Amino acid sequence: MTLLEVTNTHSNHATAPLVDISGVRMVYPKGDNAELVVLDNVSLSIREGEIVGLLGRSGSGKSTLLRVLSGLVTATSGNVSWCGKPVIGPCEGISMVFQSFALFPWLTVLENVEIGLEALGTPAAERRRRAIEAIDLIGLDGFESAYPKELSGGMRQRVGFARALVVHPRLMLMDEPFSALDVLTAETLRTDLIDLWIEGRLPIKSILMVTHNIEEAVLMCDRTLIFSSNPGRVATEIKIGLPHPRNRDDPTFRQLVDDIYARMTQRTPAEKAEKRAVEGFAGTGIGMALPRISTNLLSGLMEALAAPAYGGKADLPDLAATLQMEVDELFPIAETLQLLRFAEMAEGDVQLTEFGRRFVDSDIDTRKRLFAEHLVTYVPLSALIRRVLDERPSHRAPFTRFSEELEDHMSEESAEATLRATISWGRYAELFGYDEHSGQFNLENPA
């Protein structure tokens, strides 16, 4: 664990922390005594009056940490305490806003908001009064009797907020609350929420939010914990001291965003040059977990980078904004290119390699040949598949031959995803074929 910047919040708030998490480890068994470490030695404390962000990519365990804290799942080891008491199940005083809104489709807006109070056993009249209050606060007046399916995404998430606020929690947890919304709606909701927060009108003490949107974290949070993947750890903590309301065009704001991008692509000195290229992907050799990225996205990103606008090298925040992609979408593509040595990432930039340039300049057949060469050299799994097919007299091998081997290294789902990714890349490279009906790899070329 590297703490690049140590923040000191103790001086600001003398009160005892609301949440204290120390040494939390979360491990899922994955058959044959192997384990999948999702969270490793994570510590965090939240005090009254702050908005804390958990920033990281999918698979970095940040959503899992949120669920550990809310009591929805139990950590394998470590201490989780809420208001000084250990968390053993969903606790009073914490409420949650979901990425998918999680509204009950058969209840009206009013009933959806009331449900948290029903669980507390609040009398009907008070329930109604408080629900109306929360609905008014969040700007939903007039929609009380509507069903969720009649509402737009933004309105639905407002119901999600009202439902979380109505129980007057001390801590509100938000799991990527804006990521299912379009850009404009998300921005409106963010500023509305921050306005209410600054004016002190929200009946809550603190907010903990999970996000993979760097700008969102800088816009809303007082401090942000950056997670590294595989296993999920807190890599860095960054304090954002800008006063609200924050302006995205403010140079200090831009500088912070650039900094975070740089840190998320930074290699720790301990890592060897060998491992460098595969940062972000768990495991090494055959056991490397690969993301399912289409070859269209790979060549699309290379072409975008090669275009005159960038000339082979781009600033990641800039590229993300232009392509309207979030970190979660952009990083795996860039990392796959890095794995295949078509691009390199460093200091928040992504740069085409010489091979990458050659790929862009080639015709389709040369591209495929180049891709095949790199695939065999840098993705050990595809080399293994090709070798097995060459060695067998029938030139056929079942899916399970490889998926079972992969499952020694990773969970069943990521083994499936990794093999599917390799199948799609191998098909594009015409390295091998795959017949879905029989579940068999082959060397046939249908052409």
Add this chain to the structure above:
Amino acid sequence: MTMHHPALEAGRRRRYVPNLWDALAFGLLFGTLILVIQGGRETLAPISALDQAPISLDPAMLPEYALRTTMRMLAAIVASLAFTFAYGALAAKSRRAEMVLISLLDILQSVPVLGFLSFTVVGFMALFPGRVLGVELAAIFAIFTSQAWNMTFSFYQSLKTVPADLDEASRSFRLSGWQRFWRLEVPYAMPGLVWNTMMSMSGGWFFVVASEAISVGNTTITLPGIGSYVALAIGQQNLAAVGWAVIAMLIVILIYDQLLFRPLVAWGDKFRVEQSASGTAPHSWLLVALRRTRLFQVLLAPYKVVFGALPRRRFSLPVIIPGELSAFSATRWADRLWFGLVLGAAVYAIWLIAGFIATELAWAEVGEVVWLGVLTMLRVIVLMTLATLIWVPVGVWIGLRPRVAERVQPLAQFLAAFPANIVFPLAVVAIVKFDLNPNIWLSPLMVLGTQWYILFNVIAGASAFPNDLKEAAATFRIRGWYWWRKVILPGIFPYYITGAITASGGSWNASIVAEVANWGGTTLRAHGLGAYIAEATAAGDYPRIVLGIAVMSLFVILFNRLVWRPLYAFSANRLRLN
């Protein structure tokens, strides 16, 4: 279930003056009330009352008989729902109960319902000696066994697939078990449950008709109802009475559909978990009337208060299990103990069955019964093939023409609900008249009522076939046999399979009444397992009934596992369009 709806409240606020609906509602409500009281009084009468008031073939008596039949159906559906909630919830919540209950359910739904009848009549009559109630309960139980299993399966499946985010939301807001059940689980299961209840009901008419005139050994009991009316008409060779019964049945099903299912489906639509509002919402005039009519609103208000408030209460029970016991129940030893108990019970049951059959029957007879099973299976296969060859092209033709489909679809669903055993006499008359071979010509009766499931599912499939695929096929000028093979047949296959599974299960059941048919003194008999069970029932020969049912269950289970499940899995994996 709550009928809580903002439209109700809005309606109440707007209208103060009674409207036309109020007048209609008044008549409907009190008419129904009087009939229910009358029917209930007769149920509690001593059994001798049945002999004092024998069934009459006077058509004027039919409305009353129809009401009695309908009330049996209603009672059975209420029982099925109660069973569904209890059994489905237990299976979904307890891992150990699940292991046993789900396999049991799978077998139960393969057991021919009509085979049960002889046992249950004796059992329930012993429970309420000398009362009509016992016989009524036996008939209701027979209908219940035809309805409950698929409803329970649907409920269990829904409970196991509650969306993860809604589950997390209800846990993080700390809903109590009671609140979670009524606010999350039951509503989520509702669309599937409503659909399966509808399917169950449409299958149920067949059994209600078959179970009203029961004779087991020397005991013959006829409960007043449409079924016994038809039985008497058959005995007296009265074709006109059969015609009256058909008309009465048509009207009853129509009323049921309009008064119960349309409102239920329209109401259940709000429980669908979907991102956006669907194109066409189901519509019901009765539901609209209920929501707009002042009188109903006033009458429903107290129920709304009760049923609206109950699911919102916490009702969390204090934990009464001591800590050591609950700690033990989480260990592997508890699992082993449970498994041992289940195994012991199963071994004992097998020993009991073997003993029961062995004391009365020779093993040679078992072989003979299996052969009869093969004959019945051949009938099922041949008839399903014929029905497929006829109804798939017809269904596709109709389904691709929205205007035709709109009119034909309700008719097909209606025909599937119609108890085909009412019209069996017509077939018997024809066979006797033309001196046909009953081994061949009785067989079509098995699919008479069930073939419609194939038709309406194929129509649904062809109607849902995506327009862009149709247009793509047309632009590439794909036609003829090639079009059937590459375009439409794969497109409707998942729907066809759903229909065919229902039809095939129904046909096995129907074989018990279809392989032996009477018309007055004439009895036609086809060689098969259904006839074997029917005759053993008539003779009150219990070992043979058990043997027949066991063998038929075995055939149905094997047929499902070896044919339908693989086909269903194939269609779900490969041919689903969404």
